[in-house]
Amino acid sequence: MQVFSTFEYSSYIELAVSELEKKGIKKEDIFIVSLNNRTENRRIFDSLHRADGVSLIDLGMALATAFSVIGASIGFKLSWGPIYWGIISAFIGFILGLGIKLFMFKVIRKNQRLLRGKHSEVKLIVDCHTLDAEVVEQTLWKNLALGVSKVLYILTTFKISVSG
Numbered sequence: 001m002q003v004f005s006t007f008e009y010s011s012y013i014e015l016a017v018s019e020l021e022k023k024g025i026k027k028e029d030i031f032i033v034s035l036n037n038r039t040e041n042r043r044i045f046d047s048l049h050r051a052d053g054v055s056l057i058d059l060g061m062a063l064a065t066a067f068s069v070i071g072a073s074i075g076f077k078l079s080w081g082p083i084y085w086g087i088i089s090a091f092i093g094f095i096l097g098l099g100i101k102l103f104m105f106k107v108i109r110k111n112q113r114l115l116r117g118k119h120s121e122v123k124l125i126v127d128c129h130t131l132d133a134e135v136v137e138q139t140l141w142k143n144l145a146l147g148v149s150k151v152l153y154i155l156t157t158f159k160i161s162v163s164g
Contacts, residue, residue: 001133001152003126005145009034013122016143020126023135029127056105060097067093121146 007013017030071089075082124145126136133150140148 001128001130001150003128003133003136003140003148003150005124005126005140005148007122007124007143007145009122010144012143013124016124016140016145019139019143020136023132023139025126025128025132025136031125031127033123033125035121035123056098056101057094058097059101060094063093063097064090065093067096 007016013032017032020030021027068086068090071092072082072086074089075085078085124140126140128136130152137148137150
């Protein structure tokens with residue numbers, strides 16, 4: 001059985017490994033992989049085939065709606081009328097909302113990521129017997145693993161015969 005877990009890069013990984021070795025898991029059965037940090041900046045605009053879940057136009061649409069209602073209401077007293085002023089104020093609201101979201105994404109979130117020092121995760125894979133899996137899992141949880149999963153694998157050999 002293999003037990004997979006993820007950790008933040010910290011000293012808890014070493015504590016977990018040393019505790020597993022004390023419980024009888026051999027060094028050869030413990031595999032640690034560190035993931036590399038992202039070197040390029042994230043793209044702001046999504047493409048047709050890829051989206052990251054960050055919406056830039058949601059605030060723009062909300063402000064466009066609010067501004068168009070207000071602009072149309074005021075437009076009854078102005079010379080161009082409510083339709084033109086509703087469209088003009090909707091456009092202004094959308095541009096304002098888009099500008100706010102771009103500022104938040106480019107400046108504020110970038111500074112937050114730099115301050116937090118976004119570190120990559122470390123994957124820890126333990127190859128153990130089925131009987132030891134529960135002990136290994138509890139040890140990993142006790143040492144602040146972000147996630148743990150057990151995978152049971154069965155080795156089988158296939159005999160291929162070719163008849164001719």
